[in-house]
Amino acid sequence: MLSGIRVADFSRVLAGPYATMMLADFGADVVKIESPSGDDTRHWRPPVDARGRSTYFGSVNRNKRSVVLDLADAAGLAEARRLAASADVVVENFRPGVMERFGLAYAAVRAANPGVVYCSITGFGTGEGAALAGYDLLVQAVGGLMSITGDPDGDPAKAGVALVDVIAGQNALAGILLALRERDRTGLGQLVEVNLLQSLLSALTNQAAGTLATGVAPTRLGNQHPSIAPxxxxxxxxxxxxxxxxxxxxxxxxxxxxxxxxxxxxxxxxxxxxxxxxxxxxxxxxxxxxxxxxxxxxxxxxxxxxxxxxxxxxxxxxxxxxEALGLESVAEIADAGGGTSRTVANPIGLAAAAAQYRTPPPALDEHAGADWLPS
Structure with a gap:
């Protein structure tokens, strides 16, 4: 479905890589640009898989190619700019201002590539919150989720997974696909902006709506529902x-x-x-x-x-x-060495174009020297 779509993926950790993996599952060619030390999550261990690789990194990086480009090096930066100029989609989640310093911000990329769909993921937007670190735990706290999670007489609690990052990644995916659809009509790309805080506030749905309507913020109810019983x-x-x-x-x-x-x-x-x-x-x-x-x-x-x-x-x-319900929630990916690894399946089911699990998460710089960059 997305065959022929090239994605220059400058994102790290979770929200951006989650979105680009979803694109890759449906055929997009995702080139993951990494620093010489690699995505931080390569080093987040344990747990590790049978080959000693971080399962955190593996959870959001299948079906991608990895190329190391040192953006502080002139040659690496030149290659990164060439890739962005050729890409259909650019995804980044650096702190606001970083991509500008490298000449890789939206305005610069658009000047060379008017059809580019450029997705920027931040923690708190590009205004007053630009300098704030976009960590999931921090956003769960300041975004109100922890205030409604946990026992009434206990401490506020975070969700057991980096839920805000995942929601932001889903929003980024939706924004990218919407922008590609608009490009089909106009031939022009556009800037897609997603931030963690607004992603969480939108996901608070009924709790946020109740607060806006009544002026009263909800409190923790443990595992009970504020509006339904039992x-x-x-x-x-x-x-x-x-x-x-x-x-x-x-x-x-x-x-x-x-x-x-x-x-x-x-x-x-x-x-x-x-x-x-x-x-x-x-x-x-x-x-x-x-x-x-x-x-x-x-x-x-x-x-x-x-x-x-x-x-x-x-x-x-x-x-x-x-599995007992007949849901195909786990898929297998063949490794180059002849083995297989298991991965959680893409949750989007399309009758005419199912997700594909072509390659395992790449080793750092695995595709250096390959035909990943146009001449």
């Missing part, structure tokens, strides 16, 4: 499960499975608003019943009557669960 983590006889009731019909089905006597007729639980108001009493009633059997028992019984419920899986269990 919609939380519960303890069964052996392990945790979640129950996610979204309407009165599902609640009636839940009450039937639990056999809670007056649970279905108690006025405190007669509507979602009432259940939210009396969530503590409702929780106590539910967990008393759940203690009588295993979590797997309750998940099976609730699922059978249409009540959303599931075990709290670890990552390995989650991958196995997806």
């Amino acid at each position: 919609y939380a983590l519960y303890r069964a006889a052996d392990r945790d499960l979640v129950i996610a009731v979204g309407n009165d019909k599902q609640f009636a089905a839940l009450a039937g499975v639990l056999g809670g006597g007056t649970l279905a007729t108690d006025e405190r639980f007669a509507s979602n608003a009432a259940r939210v108001e009396h969530r503590d009493e409702l929780r106590a009633r539910i967990e008393t019943r759940l203690a009588a059997a295993s979590a797997a028992h309750w998940v099976a019984a609730l699922t059978a009557v249409g009540v959303p419920a599931g075990l709290v899986n670890d990552v390995g269990e989650a991958l196995a669960y997806a």
Whole structure:
């Protein structure tokens, strides 16, 4: 689908490499430009794979070619400029001002390459926040996510993965594809700007909307939902499960499975608003019943009557669960040495142009001297 699209990828770590990997999965030729020391994530270990390579780096760099260019060196910088002048897409996530110093900012690249789609990913934009470091943890803190994550009486908590970087990478992917579509119409490229803070604020969706409408910021509710009950983590006889009731019909089905006597007729639980108001009493009633059997028992019984419920899986269990559902969530990539490596599959399913897993993450400067740069 993206065959013939060349991407000059100057990005490092996560948000940019995630976006360019998604492009590469659908056929784009992504040339990853690295410093002599390589992308920082090459050195983020453990864990490592069977060949001792950082799994962090590997998670977002398949299907790419790696070329080392020292932008502080005149020859390296000249090659970088030639690549940018030939590329359909340029992606960078340096601090604002860095690409200008190298003559690789959008205005300079556009002058030589009017059709270029130039995607710049920053932490806090190019205005007053330009000097701020764009680290995911920092953005989760100042962007409000940590204030609504964690137990009510505990500390604010970050998500267990660099979620803001991933969201920003998805936004970058969408922006690049939109700009390429517009280029099909006009022949001209454009600047695509994505920053981590706005990506997070947009992803706060209902929580941000509620704050704007009421002027009241939400607080931490642990694993409970601010607007729905029962919609939380519960303890069964052996392990945790979640129950996610979204309407009165599902609640009636839940009450039937639990056999809670007056649970279905108690006025405190007669509507979602009432259940939210009396969530503590409702929780106590539910967990008393759940203690009588295993979590797997309750998940099976609730699922059978249409009540959303599931075990709290670890990552390995989650991958196995997806496989059991018939989802192709893991793919294999053949290594040059004849072995294979496993990778999490691209989540976008296109009937006419499926993602391809052609090459494993490249070794540093693996493609030096190859035909990667036009004459």
